[in-house]
Structures are given as structure tokens and as C-alpha cells.
Amino acid sequence: MHDVNTKYSFFAVAAEGTERFLEKELLVFGASEIKVQRAGVSFLGTLEVGYRACLWSFVATRVLLKLNEFTYQKEHLFDDIFAHARAFAWHEHMQVEHTFVTSCSSVIPDINVHYATLKLKDALCDAFMAHINKRPSVDKDFYNIKIHLHIEPERCIIYFDLCGQSLHMRGYRQNATQAPLRETLAAAILYQIKWPTQYLNNPDLALVDLFCGSGTFLIEAALMALDIAPQFLRKHFCLLYWVHHQKDVWNKLQEEITERRRLREIFRNNQELCLLGFDLDSSAIAMAQKNIARAGLSSYIRVGCQDFALFHKNLNYALLVSNLPYGVRVHSDEMMGHLYSRLGAYLKTEKPVDTAYLLVHDKSMASHLHLRATKENSFYNGALNCYLLTYPLRTSTPKHQASELSKDSSFQKTDVAKRQPAYSQPAVMFLNRLQKNIKRLQPWLKKQEKLDCYRVYDADIPEYNAAVDVFGSYILIQEYAAPKEIDEHQAKIRVQDMSRVVQDVFSVKHYQVIVKQRRKQQRFNQYQKTAHEQQFFVVKENQAQFLINLNDYIDCGLFLDHRLIRQKITSLVKNKHFLNLFCYTGSASVCAALGGAQSTTSVDMSATYLDWAYRNFELNRIELKRNPDKHQFIQMDCFAFLSQRPFHLYDVILLDPPTFSNSKRMNDTLDIARDHPFLLEQCLRFLKPQGVIIFSNHLKKFKLDNTLETKLKIKIEDTTAHTIDFDFKKEKHVHHSFLIQRS
Numbered sequence: 001m002h003d004v005n006t007k008y009s010f011f012a013v014a015a016e017g018t019e020r021f022l023e024k025e026l027l028v029f030g031a032s033e034i035k036v037q038r039a040g041v042s043f044l045g046t047l048e049v050g051y052r053a054c055l056w057s058f059v060a061t062r063v064l065l066k067l068n069e070f071t072y073q074k075e076h077l078f079d080d081i082f083a084h085a086r087a088f089a090w091h092e093h094m095q096v097e098h099t100f101v102t103s104c105s106s107v108i109p110d111i112n113v114h115y116a117t118l119k120l121k122d123a124l125c126d127a128f129m130a131h132i133n134k135r136p137s138v139d140k141d142f143y144n145i146k147i148h149l150h151i152e153p154e155r156c157i158i159y160f161d162l163c164g165q166s167l168h169m170r171g172y173r174q175n176a177t178q179a180p181l182r183e184t185l186a187a188a189i190l191y192q193i194k195w196p197t198q199y200l201n202n203p204d205l206a207l208v209d210l211f212c213g214s215g216t217f218l219i220e221a222a223l224m225a226l227d228i229a230p231q232f233l234r235k236h237f238c239l240l241y242w243v244h245h246q247k248d249v250w251n252k253l254q255e256e257i258t259e260r261r262r263l264r265e266i267f268r269n270n271q272e273l274c275l276l277g278f279d280l281d282s283s284a285i286a287m288a289q290k291n292i293a294r295a296g297l298s299s300y301i302r303v304g305c306q307d308f309a310l311f312h313k314n315l316n317y318a319l320l321v322s323n324l325p326y327g328v329r330v331h332s333d334e335m336m337g338h339l340y341s342r343l344g345a346y347l348k349t350e351k352p353v354d355t356a357y358l359l360v361h362d363k364s365m366a367s368h369l370h371l372r373a374t375k376e377n378s379f380y381n382g383a384l385n386c387y388l389l390t391y392p393l394r395t396s397t398p399k400h401q402a403s404e405l406s407k408d409s410s411f412q413k414t415d416v417a418k419r420q421p422a423y424s425q426p427a428v429m430f431l432n433r434l435q436k437n438i439k440r441l442q443p444w445l446k447k448q449e450k451l452d453c454y455r456v457y458d459a460d461i462p463e464y465n466a467a468v469d470v471f472g473s474y475i476l477i478q479e480y481a482a483p484k485e486i487d488e489h490q491a492k493i494r495v496q497d498m499s500r501v502v503q504d505v506f507s508v509k510h511y512q513v514i515v516k517q518r519r520k521q522q523r524f525n526q527y528q529k530t531a532h533e534q535q536f537f538v539v540k541e542n543q544a545q546f547l548i549n550l551n552d553y554i555d556c557g558l559f560l561d562h563r564l565i566r567q568k569i570t571s572l573v574k575n576k577h578f579l580n581l582f583c584y585t586g587s588a589s590v591c592a593a594l595g596g597a598q599s600t601t602s603v604d605m606s607a608t609y610l611d612w613a614y615r616n617f618e619l620n621r622i623e624l625k626r627n628p629d630k631h632q633f634i635q636m637d638c639f640a641f642l643s644q645r646p647f648h649l650y651d652v653i654l655l656d657p658p659t660f661s662n663s664k665r666m667n668d669t670l671d672i673a674r675d676h677p678f679l680l681e682q683c684l685r686f687l688k689p690q691g692v693i694i695f696s697n698h699l700k701k702f703k704l705d706n707t708l709e710t711k712l713k714i715k716i717e718d719t720t721a722h723t724i725d726f727d728f729k730k731e732k733h734v735h736h737s738f739l740i741q742r743s
Contacts, residue, residue, distance in 0.1 A: 002244040002246075004046060004047070004048065004246060004249060005046060006046065006047070007032075007044050007045060007046055008044070008045065008046070008047065008050060008065055008066065009042070009043075009044055009065075009066040010031075010042065010043050010044070010045060010049075010050050010053070010063060010064060010065055010066065011040055011041070011042045011043075011063075011064045011066065011150075011157075011159065012026065012040055012041050012042075012043070012053055012057065012060040012062070012063050012064070013039060013040045013060060013061045013062040013063075013064065014039060014040050014041065014059050014060050014061060014184070014188075015039065015059075015061065015182070015184060015185060015188070015379065015380045016038065016039050016379075016380050017188070017377070017378055017379040017380060018059045018184065018185070018188035018379065019036045019037070019038075019039070019040065019041055020036065021058075021059045021187075021188050021191040021192075022040075022041045022057065022059045022060055023036050023041050024191075024538075025053070025056070025057050025058070025059065025060075026041060026043050026045075026049075026053065026057075027536065027538070027547065027615065027618075027619060028535070028536045028537060028538075029045070029049050029052040029053055029056065029057075029536075030045060030046075030048070030049045030052070030536065031043035031044065031045040031049050031053075032044050032045060032611060032614060032615050032618070033618070034618055047244075047246050047249055048246075048249045048253070050063055050065060050162060050239075051162075051239065051246075051249060051250055051253055052253060054162050054163055054167070054231065054237060054239065055229045055230075055231050055232075055253055055257065056229050056230070056231075057167065057230070058184065058187035058188075058190075058191070058220065058223075058224065058230050059184050059187050059188045059191070060167055060184070061166045061167050061168055061184055062148075062161055062162075062163050062166060062167060063161075063162045063163055063167075064148055064159035064160065064161055064162065065159060065160045065162055065239075065242075066157060066158075066159055067088070067093060067147075067158045067159060067160050068084070068088055068157070068158040069155055069156065069157045069158070070084040070155065070156055071154055071155050071156075072084075072154070072155070072156055077111075077116075077151070078115060078116060078119050080156075081116055081119045081120060081123070081149065081156060082119045082120075082122065082123045083123075084123075084156070084158075085119070085120050085123030085124060085127070085149075085158065086123040086126050086127050086130075087127070088123075088124075088127060088158070089127075090124050090127050090128060090131075091127075091128065091131050091132070092243060093160060093242060093243050093244070094136070094145050094241065094242070094243060095136075095241075095243065096128055096132060096134050096135070096136045097136070098136060098144035098145050098241050099136065099137050099138065099139035099142065099143045099144050099145070100124070100136055100137075100138060100139075100143055100144065100145040100146065100147060101138060101139065101140050101143040101145075101146050101147075102117050102118075102120045102121045102124070102138075102146070102147050102148070102149065103117060103146065103147075103148045103149070103161075104116040104117040104120065104148070104149040104150070104151065105148070105149075105150050105151070106150070106151035106152075107151070107152055107153070108151060108152070108153060111151055113151075116149060116151065117149065120147065120149045120158075121138060124136070124147065143164070143238075144238065144241040145160070145238050145241050145242070146160075146161035146163075146164050146238050147159070147160060147161070148160075148161050160238070160239075160242060161238055162237060162238055162239040162242075163237055163238060163239070164236060164237060164238040165236070167184065167230070167231065168182045168183045168184040168185075169183075169234075170183050170219075170230055170231065170233060170234070170295075171231075171233030171234050171294070172219060172233060172291050172292075172294040172295035173214060173216070173291050173294075174290070174291075174294070180213070180214065180216070181213065181216045181217070181323045181359075181381060182216075182381055182382060183216055183219075183220060183230070185379055185380070185381050186216045186217050186220045186323075187220045187224070187230070188379065189217075189321065189357070189359065189379065189388055190217070190220055190221055190224060190321070192357075192377055192388060193319060193321060193355075193357050193390075195207065195221055195224060195225075195319070195321075196224045196225070197473065198319070199221075199224075199225045200473045200508070200509070200512065201473055201507075201508075202317060202507070203507060203509065204274075204316060204317055205274075205317050205318065205319065206274035206275070206276065206315045206317065206318040206319070206353075207221050207274070207275050207276070207318070207319050207320075207321065208276045208277070208311070208315070208318055208319070208320045208321075208352070208353055209276070209277045209278070209320070209321060209322050210277075210278050210308035210311060210320065210322050210343075211278075211279055211308070211322045211323060211324060211325060212277030212278060212279050212284070212285075212288055212303055212322075213279060213281075213284050213287075213288065213323065214284060214287045214288050214291055215277055215287075215288030215289075215291050215292055215301065215303060216291075216323075217277075217321050217322070217323070218275045218276075218277045218288075218292070218301045218303070219291060219292060219295050219297060219301065221275055222273065222275055222295070222297045222300050222301055223295070223297075225273055226261070226273070226297075226300070227260050227261065227511070228257075228260075228261050229257045229260075232257055232261070233294070233295070273300045274315070274318075275300060275301040275302070276301075276302055276303075276311075276313070277301065277302070277303040277304075278303065278304050278305070278306050278307075278308060278310075278311060279303070279305065280305065280306070280307050280308075281305075282305045285303055285304065285305040288303045289303060308343060308346060309342065309346050311352060312350065312352070313352070315352070315353065317354060318352070318353040318354060319353055319354060319355055319356075319357065320347075320352070320353040320355070320356040320357065320358075321356075321357040321358075321359075322356075322357075322358055322359065323359045324339075324340070324343075324358055324359060324360050324361075325339065326360070326361040326362060326365075333365075336362075336365055336368075337365060337368045338368075340365055340366065340368035340369050341368045341369070341370070343369060344368065344369030344370045344371050345370070347369075347371065347391065347393055348370070348371060348393075351393045351394050352393075353393060353394075354392070354393060354394045355390065355391065355392050355393060355394075356390075356391040356393055357388055357389070357390055357391075358388070358389050358391065359379075359386055359387070359388050359389075360386065360387050360389060361381075361384060361385070361386045361387075363387055366387075366389055369391075371391045372391075373389040373390055373391055374390050374391070374392055375389070375390035376388070376389055376390075423497070423500075423501070424497065426461075426463050426464070426494070426497065427497040427500070427501060429461055429463070429464075430461055430463075430464045430497060430498060430501055431501045431504075431505065433457065433460050433461055434456065434457055434468070434501060434502070434505055435505060437456050437457055437460070438456055438505070441454070441456060441726070441727060444726045444727070448542075449542050449543070450540045450541070450542055450543070451540065451541055451542065452470070452471075452472045452539055452540050453469070453470060453471045453472065453539040453540075453541060453546075453548070453558065453560060454469070454470055454560060454727045455467060455468070455469050455470075455560055455561075455727040455728055456468050456469070456470055456727070458728075458730055458731055459480060460730070463494060464494055464497070464498055465479065465480045466478055466479040466480060466495075466498060467480075468498070468502060469560060470506075471537075471539050471548050471550065471556065472537060472538070472539045472540075472548070473508065473512060473537075474508075474512050474513075474514060474537070474548075474550060475502050475506055475508060475512060475513045475514070476514050476516065476550050476556065477495070477498050477499060477502060477513065477514070477515045477516070478516050478517070479491075479495055479498075479515065479516065479517045480517075481517055495515055498515075499513050499515055514550040514551060516550075516554075535549060535550075535551050535552070536548065536549050538619065539558070541558075541563060541566070542567070542570075543594055544566075544587070544590050544591055544594055544620060545616075545619050545620055546558050546585070546587055546590070546616055546619070547585070547612060547615055547616055547619060555584075557584075557585045557587075557612060558585065558587055559584075559587075559735075560727075560728070561724065561725070561728045561734045561735050562587075562588070562656070562696065562723075562735065563725050564722070564723045564724070564725050565588070565654075565656075565694060565696060565723050565737060566587060566588050566591040567591070568694065568719075568723065569588050569591050569592050569595065569652065569654060569694065570591045570592065570594065570595035571595065572595075572651075572652050572692065573592045573595045573596065573597040573651070573652050574595055574596040574597070575596060575597075575598050576597055576598055576650075576651035576652055577597070577598055577599045577601075577648070577649070577650045577651050577652075577688075578592040578597045578599065578600045578601070578650060578651070578652045578653075578654070579600075579601045579603070579650040579652070579653045579654070579686060580592070580600065580601065580602045580603065580654045580656075581603050581638045581641070581642075581653065581654065581655050581656070581657070581683070582603070582604060582638055582655070582656050582657045582658065583602035583603055583604045583609070583610075583613060583654075584604060584609050584613075584656075585609050585612040585613050585616060586602045586609075586610075586612070586613025586614070586616050586617065586633075587616065588654050588656070589602045589613060589617075589631070590613075590616050590617060590620055590622070592652070593617065593620070593622045593631060594620060594622070597652075598630075599629070599630050599631070599632075600630075600631045600632070601632045601634065601648075601650070602631075602632065602633050602634065603634045603636055603638055603641050604634075604635065604636075604638075605635065605636065605637050605638070606635075607635050610633045610634075610635050613633060614633055617631060638657070639670075639682075642679070642682035642683065642685070642686070643682070646685050646686045648686075649686060649687065649688045649691070650686055650687060650688060650691060651688050651690075651691045651692075652691060652692055652693075652694070653683050653686060653687055653691065653692075653693045653694070654693075654694045654696075655679060655680070655683055655693060655694070655695045655696070656694075656695075656696045656697070657670060657672055657676075657679065657697060658670065658672070658697075658698075659672050659697060659698055659699045660672070672697050672699055672702065673699060673701075673702060673703070676695070676697070676704070676705065677705050677708055677711075677712075680693065680695065680708065680712065680714075680740065681712055684712060684714070684742070687742075689742065690741075690742075691741070692739060692740065692741050693739075693740040693741075694737065694738075694739060694740075695737065695738045695740055696723070696735055696736060696737040696738070697735065697736055698734070698735050698736075699736070700733045701733075702736045704716065704718075704736075704738065709743070713742065713743050714740050714741065714742055714743055715740070715741050715742070715743045716738050716739075716740050717738065717739040717740075718736075718737075718738055719737045719738060719739050720732075720733075720735070720736050720737050720738075723735070723737040
């Protein structure tokens with residue numbers, strides 16, 4: 001059965017040293033069971049996840065879909081390859097009319113991979129002859145399908161190569177300079193220096209390449225900054241010829257590429273992207289200009305033919321990233337040493353940028369720079385080992401960068417009045433209150449260990465009835481539904497005001513501001529999906545990290561107001577058993593695991609949220625496979641779970657139900673005001689004698705049944721005031737929380 005929800009096993013190939021960046025990309029794409037290996041990353045996901053990796057991964061060179069695997073005997077390797085490939089149902093994956101090619105890789109030295117490739121090809125053709133008495137044609141240059149065999153100790157894996165040609169071949173570079181820099185390596189280095197994040201948080205950031213060659217660094221940086229898929233020019237993918245290709249999913253992703261680029265182009269009117277490149281080789285500059293034009297980026301990137309020492313442009317905030325000449329680009333070690341010496345003196349004297357990132361292929365030559373590198377990272381450009389060296393040049397931070405909201409947030413302080421003078425009077429009120437709140441939060445934020453998600457505004461002004469939350473580099477505006485007597489047009493103007501002010505105050509782009517309307521949910525739809533963009537990103541909260549999705553669901557994956565509840569759980573669970581009921585995306589379970597819990601059990605009816613919880617565990621590198629019983633994810637109605645006979649007792653139970661929900665157990669609905677006595681009574685059956693229950697809910701007018709202590713023989717402590725953090729102090733009833741123990 002192959003449908004949109006079917007999960008497949010993939011392997012994304014990447015150069016050594018870049019796997020960690022690919023892992024982060026795959027998390028964002030929605031992959032699960034991600035495992036970093038040498039020169040690649042294995043993962044599970046739907047075809048949409050695999051397709052998204054083909055289109056949007058900047059560092060993967062191939063995306064392979066697993067078709068079959070088998071064990072072999074070492075002395076019969078080639079016979080076993082032929083036998084298993086001959087028995088495989090190839091007609092279920094390709095049509096005989098399509099041309100194909102085979103390839104092979106091996107982790108075992110001295111294996112004749114060329115012969116293995118031929119055995120795979122012959123077996124495939126024989127299988128078709130046996131099935132329909134007709135064989136597909138081999139075409140090494142213009143193939144429709146590529147089948148790849150990977151040989152490991154004791155097993156072989158057969159893959160369908162979804163891409164065909166390597167993904168480093170973006171399509172914008174027809175020719176290259178001598179000693180070219182692979183596009184995938186350039187992208188990995190840009191990830192290493194945090195270019196995408198730094199640019200999002202600091203739109204005035206410039207990127208300079210003083211040895212730009214054919215412009216690879218600059219083009220990849222532009223694609224990242226402008227949210228352009230690295231494969232936007234590519235037309236041929238082998239996945240288009242797979243029998244189970246999902247055309248509707250593919251077309252949707254193609255439309256998404258167009259739409260995301262269109263939105264960036266609209267925003268281009270408000271923000272200039274500064275990418276500058278220079279090279280002394282006029283032919284290299286001519287080539288760079290052609291490549292930039294093919295990529296459609298001529299209005300964003302400026303290149304010129306000049307010596308690096310002539311660059312004196314005064315840039316307030318800039319990074320330098322360059323692939324320094326080596327080998328064929330410089331004719332002798334003496335010339336190269338002289339070049340490096342000149343460059344080092346120039347950087348030390350002129351300090352044209354804040355930080356210089358220099359890629360070198362001979363570390364001994366870097367000594368001629370006479371600069372001290374603070375960091376060194378190893379990469380491979382093809383088969384050639386190379387090193388990225390980091391040189392901070394400016395000790396002082398530019399004025400417009402001088403203040404941050406917190407240690408992990410780099411939103412700029414700006415003179416909003418100068419940038420946007422045409423605010424309405426009510427909008428100015430909102431602006432002033434927002435800036436006042438940010439100033440009030442700064443001392444508290446500086447005390448946080450690692451925190452880049454918090455609330456900055458909550459309906460402080462009646463005219464602007466919304467909450468404003470920071471999630472890393474994104475801002476979420478949650479508009480509370482306006483009363484019917486409020487004019488709809490006026491309400492829309494208020495939302496536009498808030499979005500505009502937030503963009504200016506935080507110096508973020510329009511697509512970094514997400515606007516939602518909070519309203520009382522209708523029955524059964526409180527966790528309903530609202531979009532299908534699958535845009536996940538990561539935020540930090542103390543020692544934990546969480547996947548956030550601001551677009552696809554009513555809630556984003558993390559209740560910010562429960563921050564102190566999660567901290568409380570972390571402090572309680574060391575060497576104890578933890579049960580999380582109505583677990584949602586498992587954030588509390590993650591904190592319990594990080595806090596040293598002996599086991600965690602997460603229960604929820606939603607497969608979507610349990611998968612999200614599983615990925616949150618993977619994100620935090622919590623071991624799941626070695627001992628699967630230690631951290632369990634159970635898809636079940638919590639009423640059904642609590643109604644069964646307890647096979648295991650828990651030291652700490654978190655009961656955090658929605659205000660209402662669909663449930664077979666309670667007359668088709670859960671009403672927390674009505675049903676909390678029953679839930680607590682059932683939880684006690686699963687609680688150890690000295691255990692504790694943490695009970696919380698978001699019903700503003702919640703009243704705890706005052707007979708429970710007597711009826712259930714328990715002691716209840718109202719901990720609400722102690723579980724509302726500084727950024728939520730204004731709203732005293734944002735949630736209710738209780739600590740419950742047996743009396």
C-alpha cells in the first residue's frame with residue numbers, strides 16, 4: 001500500500017563533516033528516526049519528506065529510497081547480489097520503457113564495485129525478461145532511473161536514487177573556475193558560520209568574498225537568505241519515473257517553491273541584501289556574473305574584478321567567507337605564501353569585516369597569515385581535505401547591534417520612529433507598550449540559561465487584543481477573537497498595525513511574523529490541522545530543545561506558560577518513573593528524560609503529536625532504540641488508558657488535559673470542570689504510595705472540587721502562583737496547577 005501517509009526508509013548522502021547540518025535540515029523537513037552515519041544520514045518519512053529533501057536540502061548530494069536489503073556470504077558476494085536482485089520485483093518500481101543505470105558503493109576495501117554494478121544491471125534485466133520477456137535499456141548519459149547498490153559487512157542494500165545527478169549540480173553553474181568549490185560544501189560552510197540565522201536576525205548583515213571565483217559562496221548565501229530552494233532550476237529527477245511517484249505531492253511542493261520565492265520578492269522592497277564578491281581573475285568574474293544571472297540573482301549580488309587589498313567599503317556589520325587559492329590557482333608555494341602574508345596584513349590593518357572565515361587546503365600555509373584562528377573545522381571538497389579557520393577581526397560590536405533581548409536572541413534595537421514615522425495614534429500606543437515590555441523583560445532574560453521562546457505582550461491595550469510571543473527568530477501574534485460589535489475592517493487594520501510594529505521593533509521580515517486568531521474551539525477540532533506547510537524549526541528552553549510549527553496547527557507544539565511546570569518535573573524525576581497523560585508533543589516527557597527519569601510513558605490519542613514527541617526526543621539525543629521500554633509512546637484515549645488495570649506504577653504523573661475534547665469514555669466529550677474528579681481518582685490507581693500528581697489545565701474559570709481531599713484521601717496544594725513565570729505574570733489565570741499527594 002503506497003499512499004501519502006506511507007513511511008519509507010531513506011538515506012541522504014552528504015560529504016564527510018557536513019552530516020550534522022543535514023540532520024538539522026531533515027528534522028525541519030519532518031523526518032523521524034534520524035541516524036547520523038559516516039557520509040550521510042538515514043531517516044524515515046513519507047514521500048513528501050523525501051521529496052522535500054531532494055528540493056530543499058542544501059548539503060545532501062543524493063537522496064536514496066530503500067527498496068531491498070539482504071545478507072550475503074563473503075565468498076559468494078557477487079552470486080548473492082545477482083540472485084537477490086534477480087528475484088526482486090523490479091516491475092513494481094519501474095517501467096520497461098524507461099532507461100536506467102546502476103551504481104555501487106562499498107565500505108569494504110578491495111571490493112570490485114564495477115563488477116558488482118554489472119551483476120546488479122544483469123540481474124535487473126534478467127528479472128524483466130522473466131516477467132514480460134522484454135528488458136529495459138541502459139543509458140549512462142540520459143537515464144530515467146538510477147539504481148544504487150551499497151555493500152556493507154554482511155549485508156547489501158538496494159536503493160532507488162530519487163535524484164539521478166548529484167544535488168550539488170544546482171543548474172546555475174555551466175562552467176567552473178579551476179579548483180572549484182562544490183555547492184554543497186559552500187552551503188555547509190554557510191551553515192557552519194550561521195549565515196542563515198545571522199541574516200534573519202540582522203537584515204543589515206553583509207557577506208563578502210574576496211576570492212569569489214565563480215561565485216559559489218555568494219549564490220548559495222543568496223538562495224538561503226531569499227528562501228529559494230537550491231534545486232529550483234533543476235528539471236530532471238529520477239523520482240518522476242518511479243512507479244509509485246506521488247504527482248500531487250510533488251506538484252504541491254513545486255507550487256510552494258514558487259510561492260515562497262514570491263513572498264520574498266515582495267519583501268525585497270523593504271530590505272536590501274548585501275552580497276559582494278571580488279577576484280583578480282577577470283575570466284572568473286565573467287563566469288561568476290553568468291552563474292549569478294542564470295540563478296536570477298543579479299539584483300542581489302555584486303561582483304568585480306579587483307585585488308582584495310582595494311576593498312575599503314565601510315560596512316557596519318559584515319562577514320567574510322573565502323576559499324583561498326591553492327594548487328592550480330597559484331603556481332608555487334612561494335607565491336601562495338606571499339599572497340597569504342598580504343591577506344593577513346590587510347585583514348589585521350583594515351579590519352574590513354567583523355569575522356573572517358577562510359577555507360584553506362594546506363594548514364601550514366595559514367601560518368603566513370600571522371593571525372590567530374579561534375576555531376578550526378574540517379571538511380572535504382570532493383576527495384580533498386580542507387579546513388575552515390575562524391578569525392575575529394573587530395573587538396567592538398557595531399552600535400546597531402549593541403543590545404540583545406537575551407543571550408540566545410539577537411533581535412536588534414532600532415529607532416522605529418525614524419524607520420516608520422507613519423503610524424496611527426493607536427499603533428503608537430501599541431509600539432510604546434511593546435518596547436516598554438521588552439525593556440522590562442531584559443533583566444529577567446539575561447538570567448535565563450538558554451531561552452529563546454517567551455511572551456512579550458498580552459492584550460495590554462484593549463484596542464490591540466492579542467498575545468505576542470517570541471519563538472527564536474519568529475514572532476507569533478495570536479489575536480483574540482473580537483466581539484461581534486467590533487467592525488471587521490477595523491479589526492483587520494489593528495492586526496496589520498501589530499504586524500508592522502512587530503517587524504520594526506524586532507527587525508524581522510514579514511514572513512517571520514505569523515498571525516493567528518485565537519477563538520473558542522468548536523467541538524472535536526481543538527487539535528485540528530490548519531495548514532500543510534510542515535515548516536518546523538527548533539527553539540531552546542534551558543537544557544531542552546523543541547520542534548515548533550507556527551503554521552500548520554492551532555497550537556505550535558509548546559505551551560510557553562508551562563515552562564516552570566516542566567522545570568518542576570525535571571527536578572522531581574531523577575531515577576523515577578514518569579507518566580505524561582494528554583502528552584501533546586511530549587515536551588514534559590523530554591524534560592523528564594533529560595532530568596534523569598528512569599522511564600517515561602507518554603500517552604495521547606493523536607498519532608501526529610506522538611510522532612512529534614518522538615522527534616523531540618531524537619532532537620535532544622535521547623536514546624530510544626537501545627532500550628525501547630525506557631521511553632514509551634502510547635497512542636490511546638487517556639480515559640481508556642486509565643480504565644485498564646495498572647501494570648506499572650509511577651512516581652510522578654502529569655495530568656494536563658485539554659479544556660474539552662472528544663472521548664468515548666465520557667459521553668463523547670471531556671469537560672475538565674466536570675470530569676477532573678474522575679481523572680484524578682483514576683490517576684491515583686497508577687500512582688506509587690509516595691508519588692505525586694501534577695495537575696494543570698487552561699480553563700480560566702476553573703474551580704477545583706473542594707470535596708476531593710476528603711473523598712480521595714489526598715492532599716492538594718495550589719501551585720498556580722509558583723508555576724507562572726515572569727513573562728506571564730500579568731495573566732494570573734493563564735493556567736491552574738496543583739500538586740497532589742496521598743494524605
